[in-house]
Amino acid sequence: MNELTQRQREVLGFIQSTQSRLGAPPTLREIAGHFGFRSLTAAADHVRALRHKGVLTGPPRRARGLRVVSAAKTRRVMVEIPIYGAISAGFAQDRQQETKGCVPVDLASLGIPSTARTFALEVHGDSMIGRHIMDGDLVILEHGMNPRNGDVVAALIDNESTLKTLVMERGKSWLRAENPKYPLLTPAQELVIQGVMVALIRKRQG
Template sequence: MSEGLTKRQQEVLAFIAEHQQVNEAPPSLREVAAHFGFRSMTAAADHVKALRRKGYLKHRPHQARSLRAVPSPSTPYQPASRARIVDVPVYGCIPAGFADERRQEDVEGCISVDVDTLGVKPSPRTFALEVRGDSMIGRHIMEGDYAILEHGMDPRPGDVVAALIDNESTLKTFVKQRGKPCLKAENPKYPNLIPAQELVIQGVMVALIRKVR
């Protein structure tokens, strides 16, 4: 195992090792090619041959999925980073005292979020709302989407916020008109501006998740 690995070979080895650990079996050449976007299995096979030649993989004849990664203290591989999945509570009606009174009965469920991919910092103040209605279609926020919000952030003009109006949570764009805070719908069917002085801003949207229907 004296020969070094190219960056791509290190990535292929890490993928094979992690797949082997998680699934108790190595990936097929087709799976390697699909994972790295190779146009054919030939490229995947070439990397695997190089790893076998350099002693990082072993081939077990007469077995399906016969490759096995060979860890070595002198040439350790680094498994591909695993996504950090966090369950974010989905609230139906957010109580006015959300920060201090997160009542279990207001939670409709949880949505699992890959915080690294979305760029969201996991926090007890993070929550989600399922979008209801079409008042925000101008911002491409559709019914059935999940808005991921952070409680306690100071909204800036242009931010999408969750606000409590008539004891019901709604998503709107936070704007200022003549220095006064307002909430703006992003659909001409709805009133343009709602004064925000007496509204409770419950969170600022930090990500949006859309289910593929």
């Protein structure tokens, strides 16, 4: 009953990110514009559903009157940073339970578009040193994003999340490993692409 659909999660995520980015929730027009709706009613329907399910509130008939209810859970995009390899097969659903570490990061403040499917990986080892990704770096990824040729993606190999470079050639996709432990090229179709790298954060060693 209280479950949100995929689309509703996307709309809620957009409302949240707009709130933290601009300091005010979006209008129905802005929601419709962001998702490409040609009708305001589409956005209004989603907002009505989110209101009905209790995750949105606020006075009616007021400009930018939306308020996200579960502020503690959802006001900011909290990126979950699992220890290397913690993400396993049942990705989308079980993500919450399987993360061992969690660091809150406000991606909107970085100008990085963040949705409900944004997550992060802490890099272990020098396997991606060819792409200048170092041990200890934080890689921000987006699940379900359409990758482009040369993008760094996370794939599930031997029950571990591994970063690879996506290579598209003659209509086929390959994953180029920068880690000698694995074959240099792997057909992308055989693997689950967990996410596409959208940003990287490196901190000075404490």
